[in-house]
Amino acid sequence: MSEYNYTLLALLVFFLPLLGFLVTILLGKKFSKIYLFEVAIITIVLILSIVIGFFKLGFQVDERIISQFTWIDLKSAGTPYTSFIIELGIVLDNISVIMLFVVSLVSTLVHYFSIAYMKGDPRFNRYFAYLGLFTFSMMGIVLTHNFLMMYIFWELVGVSSYLLIGFWYEKDSASDAAKKAFLANRVGDLGMLAGLLILFTTYHTFTIDNVFGQIALGVLPFNSEFWLTIMGVLLFCGAIGKSAQLPLHVWLPDAMEGPTPVSALIHAATMVAAGVYLVTRIFPLFTGDALLFIAVVGALSALIPATIALTQNDIKKVLAYSTISQLGYMIMALGIGSYFYGYFHLITHAFFKAGLFLAAGSVIHAMHHEQDIQNMGGLRKKLPITYATFLVFCLAISGVPLTSGFLSKDGILAGALAFGSLTGHYLITVVGFTVAMLTAFYMFRLLILTFHGKPKDKHAYDHAHESPALMTVPLIILAVLSFFAFYSFNPTTAEKGWVFEKWIQTPESVVPESARYSFMVPESEIRDRKIIHSETYTKTVHDAHIPAVILSLLLSGFGILVAFTIYYWKKISADKIANSLKPLYKFSLNKWYFDELYDKTFIAFTMFLSKILNWFDAKIIDGVVNGAASVTRGFSKISGGFDTIVIDGFVNFSAFFSGLVGIVLRKMQTGKVQVYIVLLIFSIVILIFYFSR
């Protein structure tokens, strides 16, 4: 396909969801079936993105297709700025094309799922309109080739997430959660904005490629590598907010107040992955220090939520914490330079986590909006399809062989092991393996408590029924996509798969070599684009692969075994463990007291500050205002006297004078058009004489 066709298709994929949103929101009140329009649009978008992906990945793997136009060019406006050009445009490379497919597929499945799940909701059409808006903004993030559009759509995604979390705004908890999500995101976006400001003052452009080019030429912010690191970290702050990394992760569990398909689409597969996507997009500009920061944030976000997920009882909360944990995994992978596996895990995770949420939605639907797993159990027989798919997703997320999760997770763990041995940061390696074990444990705890054992709530159990095909078919599609065969022929490693071999290469870092990780500086003289790591690193990763596989299999197997021992065979009582480790248990159950901590510090401080400001307002500002008022009053009295005597006299005189003139001029106003024409002719003659002089 020619570049023109790609651009055309990409623009269609980009703007069709916007059309769907506008039509659905505007006509939603009039036509109750208008949501079908949005569903049709999203299906078309899916087909188009498959077409794009097929041709791009099949025939033009090595090309980067960029289509851009100049939006603002201050140079041509004659300003003193020598170079001040803002370009808008889209880029189609392998990363964005794959992401396009992931977003549109999950979005389409969620649309179909929602038709059944949201049935009977009074604001049915508006829900679909919001989904369209979200898809549009997500496409913007995926396709953009510059930071400005990235930031704009970043905020748009935040808005649509806000609208969807607070969709049932009659519930106080839902509207509070929406506000919390919005504010937490805002904190991260503030950092991103600061990073963008540094970037723009330095490079006078928002186009990502141009920025990279200038960094490679040695142009640094404030001429120091330190500020380059700071800029990278600030830009990463946006990802912290959107991908719910520590310490801004608190909004994601609360966001589960939104409808469950929304959680699947936004808070599992796509929007929270936008942060990871941002990091992959701008990966080359991170210095070694910035990457280390990213790795630490990722590792913490992987570990802490995983420990919280161990004790939660709300099915969606467990999944939410597991999402944060897995996103932390991806961020950590990127931070340790394991670019490919970070991105790969993003894709595989998008499928199985969306599937987990949709399966949870199916369970909740069957249980009539019961979300507490302590009231479930034994649903295996009632919901066979949901159970089977849920099991596949659990295996995938736990990293059991033959699943997609095994391929991606193993790569990350191998990378972590290599990173530990090369740099000595073994803590990150330890965290990686620990989280793998914890993940296996809490996922199987969830599975067993929900689907096995005896039903706790007899009444709800009797009324439970398998969901309609509209809900189960998306689950089956996602479950199929959770198998290894879609990513690699070899079920043990992704390295020989086409995704790794052909589609995604780690981009070369553009920062000065002294500022990179030592292992990311090529040793050989050959500066091939494909060789960007040192040979030592490649060798270490290769050697680390087998130990990593064995270790991770042992650990996740252990986690699964423990889960079965405690909850299935009931050899060890869960209550007993909880009692013997009471402080730890309570710490985890209360989510490490993050909310309380923020309550006591930031929120209390803000309240205190606003009280002081209130006092300042009431006493000092008001005092100044009142004083000014009394001075003004005195002054106005004096000027009032002046007014009545001098000004009024003048005004009266001028009125009298105009009256006099009017009496004279009235004679000329006959009201006859013809008289006016005569006067006009005379005036023209006079004017001609005047100007011909």
Add this chain to the structure above:
Amino acid sequence: MNLYDFIFYFFAALTIVSAFFVVTTKNIIYAAFNLLLTFFGVAGIYVLLGADFLAIVQLIIYVGGILILMLFGVMLTNKITNVQIKTEASFVIPASIGVGLFAGVLIAILLKTEWRNSPADIPISTLVPIGKLLMEEWAFVFILLGVLLLIALIGAASIARKE
């Protein structure tokens, strides 16, 4: 003095004299018939300038359309029974002075100005080039004029109709 000049002076005189009668005569019917002569003279001038199509259009629309319309207007606004077709004039003296001055100035300017003078070869019939221009370059204006005429028709009917 060749034939061309002779014909020009003939038509110019016809136009100006009859136009003079149009604006000075008291009888409105005479004015209308003099107007006919004026239009005829202008059409002749068009022919001299090589615009044969326009001359025909002038005759058809002005003489056949507008003049008849005006005669209708005269008949409808002067009760047929007691014919009051004499009309009066007003401010003749100031208007004569003003218009005379104006005409003098205008003609002085015309004669003093150096006009661009490169006469074009006008083909024998202008029908084909005008038709082509109307359908190609000026097609949009042409359509617009059609719409305008329609609106004028509707407007005239709605203004003139009885309540």
Add this chain to the structure above:
Amino acid sequence: MMEVGLQHFLVVSAILFSLGIFGVVTRKNAVMVLMGIELILNAANINFIAFAKYGNFGFDGQLIALFVIVLAAAEAAIALAIVLNIYKNFATVNVDEINKLKE
């Protein structure tokens, strides 16, 4: 007498124009005023065509003259409709008796 050229046509048109204005200004009957306006339009048309020929501007001048004729037709129709309406309301068509503009 010099040979007939552009200026001759322009002078004819200028005289026609002035006579048109004279008619518009002095006549009392509204229909006569309209006749004056037609004279003015004809004067303008002569100018267009004369310039089109002597300035060698192609056929655009003739086309614009054509459009002016069309507009004149539309204008005459509307103006006569207005005259009829005035006649209905004031029982006269003498423009000097219709001086509502004064108030």
